[in-house]
Amino acid sequence: MDFLALIDLSVLDSTVRLATPLLLACLAGLFSERAGIFDIGLEGKMLAAAFFSAAVAAITGSVWLGLLAGIAASLALSGLHGLASITFRGNQLISGVAINFLAAGLTVLIAQDWFSQGGRTPSLFGGGRFEGITLPFAETLRAVPFFGPLYYELISGHSILVYVAFAMVPGTWWILFRTRFGLRLRAVGENPAAVDTAGVSVVGLRFAAVGICGILCGIAGAYLATGLQAGFVKDMTAGRGFIALAALIFAKWRPWHALWATLLFGYLQAIALRPDIIEGALGFQVQVQLLDALPYILTVVILAGFVGKAIPPRAGGAPYVKER
Amino acid sequence: MDVMPKWAEVILVPLISLLLAAILSALVILAIGEDPVAAVKLMVSGALGSTYGWGYTLYYATNFMFTGLAVAIAFHARLFNIGGEGQATLGGLGVALACLYIPWPHWSLALVGATVMAGLFGAAWAAVPAFLQAKRGSHIVITTIMFNFIAAAVLNYVLVNLMRPAGSMDPATARFPEAAHLPTLHDMLTPLGISFSKAAPANVSLLVAVGACILLWVLIWRTKLGYEIRAYGHSESAAKYAGISPVKITMVAMLISGALAGMMAINNVMGEAERLVLNAVEGAGFIGIAVALMGRSHPLGVFLAAILFGFLYQGGAELALWTSIPRELIVVIQALVILFTGALDNMVRMPLERMFLAARMRRAPKPDRKPTTPAQ
Numbered sequence: 001m002d003f004l005a006l007i008d009l010s011v012l013d014s015t016v017r018l019a020t021p022l023l024l025a026c027l028a029g030l031f032s033e034r035a036g037i038f039d040i041g042l043e044g045k046m047l048a049a050a051f052f053s054a055a056v057a058a059i060t061g062s063v064w065l066g067l068l069a070g071i072a073a074s075l076a077l078s079g080l081h082g083l084a085s086i087t088f089r090g091n092q093l094i095s096g097v098a099i100n101f102l103a104a105g106l107t108v109l110i111a112q113d114w115f116s117q118g119g120r121t122p123s124l125f126g127g128g129r130f131e132g133i134t135l136p137f138a139e140t141l142r143a144v145p146f147f148g149p150l151y152y153e154l155i156s157g158h159s160i161l162v163y164v165a166f167a168m169v170p171g172t173w174w175i176l177f178r179t180r181f182g183l184r185l186r187a188v189g190e191n192p193a194a195v196d197t198a199g200v201s202v203v204g205l206r207f208a209a210v211g212i213c214g215i216l217c218g219i220a221g222a223y224l225a226t227g228l229q230a231g232f233v234k235d236m237t238a239g240r241g242f243i244a245l246a247a248l249i250f251a252k253w254r255p256w257h258a259l260w261a262t263l264l265f266g267y268l269q270a271i272a273l274r275p276d277i278i279e280g281a282l283g284f285q286v287q288v289q290l291l292d293a294l295p296y297i298l299t300v301v302i303l304a305g306f307v308g309k310a311i312p313p314r315a316g317g318a319p320y321v322k323e324r
Numbered sequence: 325m326d327v328m329p330k331w332a333e334v335i336l337v338p339l340i341s342l343l344l345a346a347i348l349s350a351l352v353i354l355a356i357g358e359d360p361v362a363a364v365k366l367m368v369s370g371a372l373g374s375t376y377g378w379g380y381t382l383y384y385a386t387n388f389m390f391t392g393l394a395v396a397i398a399f400h401a402r403l404f405n406i407g408g409e410g411q412a413t414l415g416g417l418g419v420a421l422a423c424l425y426i427p428w429p430h431w432s433l434a435l436v437g438a439t440v441m442a443g444l445f446g447a448a449w450a451a452v453p454a455f456l457q458a459k460r461g462s463h464i465v466i467t468t469i470m471f472n473f474i475a476a477a478v479l480n481y482v483l484v485n486l487m488r489p490a491g492s493m494d495p496a497t498a499r500f501p502e503a504a505h506l507p508t509l510h511d512m513l514t515p516l517g518i519s520f521s522k523a524a525p526a527n528v529s530l531l532v533a534v535g536a537c538i539l540l541w542v543l544i545w546r547t548k549l550g551y552e553i554r555a556y557g558h559s560e561s562a563a564k565y566a567g568i569s570p571v572k573i574t575m576v577a578m579l580i581s582g583a584l585a586g587m588m589a590i591n592n593v594m595g596e597a598e599r600l601v602l603n604a605v606e607g608a609g610f611i612g613i614a615v616a617l618m619g620r621s622h623p624l625g626v627f628l629a630a631i632l633f634g635f636l637y638q639g640g641a642e643l644a645l646w647t648s649i650p651r652e653l654i655v656v657i658q659a660l661v662i663l664f665t666g667a668l669d670n671m672v673r674m675p676l677e678r679m680f681l682a683a684r685m686r687r688a689p690k691p692d693r694k695p696t697t698p699a700q
Contacts, residue, residue: 080663084663090668093465095663095667099659099663300474305462
């Protein structure tokens with residue numbers, strides 16, 4: 001048994017890449033659920049953003065326009081979720097299910113109509129993709145033992161969206177726990193009646209939270225199609241929205257913990273691609289299916305409350321009805 | 325409460341929701357440059373124009389009846405079972421075990437055995453989330469979603485590593501023995517002098533599904549347990565006060581729900597594929613949500629909605645075959661139905677309620693009568 005072999009630099013590098021969309025989606029869900037709006041439509045929003053970012057990047061050749069289109073698409077679905085669950089006080093879970101299917105169907109339908117390539121976009125290259133950025137001094141410091149390769153391989157060389165995602169962690173913490181807006185946002189998820197009594201609009205706050213969720217999901221989807229991969233393929237989110245949801249519960253709705261949870265789940269995805277490393281480290285074969293299922297099993301265990309209970313925001317899932 | 329007459333509640337609201345979904349779907353077809361009228365004609369002729377089309381429509385409808393009933397019974401206890409997909413996957417495993425390892429003398433006995441196994445496996449897969457909801461308060465929607473993914477991993481493991489016949493590269497079980505093959509509608513109707521397409525997969529499990537609809541209706545509206553489930557769904561505190569155990573109702577409702585979802589496997593695994601393959605469920609577990617919402621969680625409604633979705637599925641397959649409209653159009657229609665009948669229900673309901681209220685006020689303008697406030 002050589003557990004140190006599990007900490008392989010290339011695996012850690014792909015951990016960072018694979019954790020990025022999870023982290024962005026997880027923080028997106030965090031904003032929404034902290035404001036009392038359950039969102040199981042993260043998957044659909046990411047998928048829509050992935051398609052529109054890849055499609056617009058393929059047509060215009062500009063990845064930045066693609067990113068904007070992805071965010072716009074995700075925001076549109078967020079608006080729909082807000083309309084259903086805030087304005088018309090519908091069931092938030094059912095609305096999320098509908099959004100997932102809407103995105104799964106519409107992306108393929110539109111992709112077939114625009115590109116006629118069987119529900120995918122053309123491959124992106126050059127300016128149509130987010131390329132890795134080499135951070136300053138990465139080349140010069142490479143020779144330094146231990147820290148050199150670590151800095152060069154692990155920290156440097158990712159696309160800008162990866163750094164945005166990691167910066168969003170302290171950003172989210174600061175917004176939620178150090179600003180007036182954040183205090184109100186958390187309050188509206190715990191006790192909307194109190195917020196209403198204080199004269200602050202519950203509907204406005206919740207729409208703001210759902211909007212932020214849409215923007216973050218948009219970035220996550222755009223990263224998936226234009227950073228991690230080069231183009232959109234059918235159902236490319238492959239359950240990442242639900243893994244992000246699992247990470248959110250794992251993190252018990254806290255930003256820093258969301259980072260660790262998504263890194264853990266990202267690591268599980270990365271190591272599943274390298275069965276040779278696992279076998280070398282543990283001395284026996286671990287079934288790929290077990291690694292695939294592990295994030296979900298861990299989440300169920302956490303939800304069961306055997307390892308520290310996960311308590312969601314109190315007003316989550318319930319529409320707010322003003323007293324008349 | 326009763327702002328609207330019952331017929332408006334039961335027929336008008338779903339119909340308007342369906343109409344809205346249909347109009348939006350037509351706009352989507354227009355937007356991708358196809359003709360919606362021609363598309364509908366093609367769907368009708370493809371799904372209902374021949375016994376072959378009907379055979380497929382009824383085959384899909386059988387799946388959706390099981391999963392729709394599964395979601396519906398959970399809805400009655402105000403539980404949202406989104407895990408029909410995983411429960412049906414496990415049900416398939418139960419059917420495969422029953423068909424492959426027990427030498428059945430006749431298909432009728434095999435059907436009974438497979439139905440029991442499918443129900444048991446599906447119920448077992450629903451039992452853990454149900455227990456966690458009842459005892460630990462873990463949100464059942466999240467746990468059932470997680471169990472869908474775990475089920476996919478379990479089936480993948482079982483098919484790749486355990487049940488794959490030696491020498492086969494395909495992640496699937498061996499074919500079921502001849503004695504476990506179910507008669508299709510063709511086999512059943514030919515002795516009666518009715519000619520029915522031989523190629524269509526609709527089979528005797530359609531009758532099991534219809535039987536399940538009837539039994540569930542009896543259970544919900546004619547038994548003490550059904551009353552308790554409905555009472556619990558309407559008000560947990562009132563049910564508790566009446567001595568109904570929330571743990572028991574949650575467990576029982578979810579076990580029935582899981583069993584129904586699992587029993588879908590007698591149609592798709594035993595009746596059609598005659599072996600267990602990866603992704604045998606093909607999303608039917610999720611369509612159950614749309615079917616239950618559309619059918620207002622009533623068995624008769626579920627029956628009709630399942631046939632509607634069976635028609636959409638077969639019609640959509642025909643569209644994909646003959647036009648450039650991909651099969652995913654059905655997913656869009658399904659999403660719109662869920663959206664309008666489920667999430668945006670109040671959008672349809674509020675103006676209708678206002679209309680009925682105004683009509684009633686005009687008919688009986690008593691000045692001392694307090695106006696009823698619309699629900700919510």
